[in-house]
Amino acid sequence: MSHSISLKDAEQRVFQTATNDGTWDILLGCFFLMFAIAPLLSASLGDFWSSAVFLPFWGAAYVALRLIRKHVVRPRIGSVRFGKSRRAVLSRFNVILLVLNLLTFVLGLFAAAYASRIPGQVMGFALGLILLGGFSFAAFYLGISRLYVYGLLTGLGPPIGEWLWTRGLVSHHGYPLMFGFISGTMIFVGLALLLRLIAQYPASDDDQPLESM
Amino acid sequence: MVALKNGAETHPLVDLDQVIHAPARLMVLTYLYVVDNADYIFLKNMTGLTWGNLATHLGKLEQSGYIEIKKEFKGKKPHTTIFMTERGRSAFQDYKRSMQQVLNDLPD
Numbered sequence: 018m019s020h021s022i023s024l025k026d027a028e029q030r031v032f033q034t035a036t037n038d039g040t041w042d043i044l045l046g047c048f049f050l051m052f053a054i055a056p057l058l059s060a061s062l063g064d065f066w067s068s069a070v071f072l073p074f075w076g077a078a079y080v081a082l083r084l085i086r087k088h089v090v091r092p093r094i095g096s097v098r099f100g101k102s103r104r105a106v107l108s109r110f111n112v113i114l115l116v117l118n119l120l121t122f123v124l125g126l127f128a129a130a131y132a133s134r135i136p137g138q139v140m141g142f143a144l145g146l147i148l149l150g151g152f153s154f155a156a157f158y159l160g161i162s163r164l165y166v167y168g169l170l171t172g173l174g175p176p177i178g179e180w181l182w183t184r185g186l187v188s189h190h191g192y193p194l195m196f197g198f199i200s201g202t203m204i205f206v207g208l209a210l211l212l213r214l215i216a217q218y219p220a221s222d223d224d225q226p227l228e229s230m
Numbered sequence: 231m232v233a234l235k236n237g238a239e240t241h242p243l244v245d246l247d248q249v250i251h252a253p254a255r256l257m258v259l260t261y262l263y264v265v266d267n268a269d270y271i272f273l274k275n276m277t278g279l280t281w282g283n284l285a286t287h288l289g290k291l292e293q294s295g296y297i298e299i300k301k302e303f304k305g306k307k308p309h310t311t312i313f314m315t316e317r318g319r320s321a322f323q324d325y326k327r328s329m330q331q332v333l334n335d336l337p338d
Contacts, residue, residue, distance in 0.1 A: 028264035034276065095272025100265050221271050 028103065029160055035097050036161075038090045039210030040082040045167070046203030047078040052196035056189035085211070093218035110158055117154075121147055137190060141179035145172040163206065170199045243332055249294045250325045254279055255287045262297060262314040263322050270310040288312065296321055 149172025178191020
């Protein structure tokens with residue numbers, strides 16, 4: 018297979034090879050699973066604990082995926098330290114993501130305080146818009162096209178769920194159904210990428226051929 | 231262009247760095263140019279070269295001073311990291327300029 022030989026494309030290919038192992042997709046899926054399950058738990062655990070119980074789950078998922086990266090992914094695709102320009106892009110991306118998260122957190126507090134006065138459709142639309150914007154920005158900035166699909170799914174999920182709920186077709190504003198589908202899709206895509214990587218690249222402990230030079 | 235003793239000029243292609251000009255080594259250097267460093271397995275996967283082939287080309291690049299190979303142990307496993315040296319970066323930039331000049335001067 019031939020590839021473009023421009024330096025920009027080579028750099029993008031390095032970045033995608035090093036990050037396209039599916040572990041981030043699985044972690045994102047685990048995160049969005051909270052939106053699907055927390056509403057079902059809120060009746061028994063309350064609003065706070067129904068979400069808080071996911072913190073140890075996310076922690077466990079993060080540690081498990083780090084171990085998978087170390088023991089499964091790295092022996093297969095190797096490791097690379099990105100160049101200065103990519104590291105600068107990632108630093109800027111992290112700062113922008115942090116600002117977006119803080120903004121979303123403040124909006125969330127505002128929405129919680131005025132929940133009774135804001136119609137459910139507006140809340141669903143606003144959440145969808147924020148998620149669509151965040152994923153689209155990440156997709157554009159990092160050059161990972163499937164994040165546009167995640168943006169569309171998470172952007173359309175809340176308003177569609179709200180629409181189904183107003184017609185009495187689903188419970189809990191449609192969150193369990195819509196976010197169950199979204200997180201399931203992310204985890205499925207992540208697992209597919211990880212399994213493809215395992216099949217495509219054999220594990221290599223042999224890092225000694227340079228002895229012959 | 232390089233002037234010959236009889237006054238004639240050679241083609242700029244003659245000036246191209248032959249260590250870099252080999253396709254496999256050019257591929258290796260292209261990837262090393264855009265990263266800080268990479269390990270042996272990563273380079274092998276990116277270039278599609280075999281272990282032996284990659285080792286031979288890396289050896290030539292190391293002899294020319296264009297790359298530096300660092301061997302260490304991570305736990306009980308050997309790990310090889312490859313860096314592009316400043317000399318390698320400079321030579322690669324010169325090669326890039328020369329190639330651009332050659333290709334730009336070609337008629338359509």
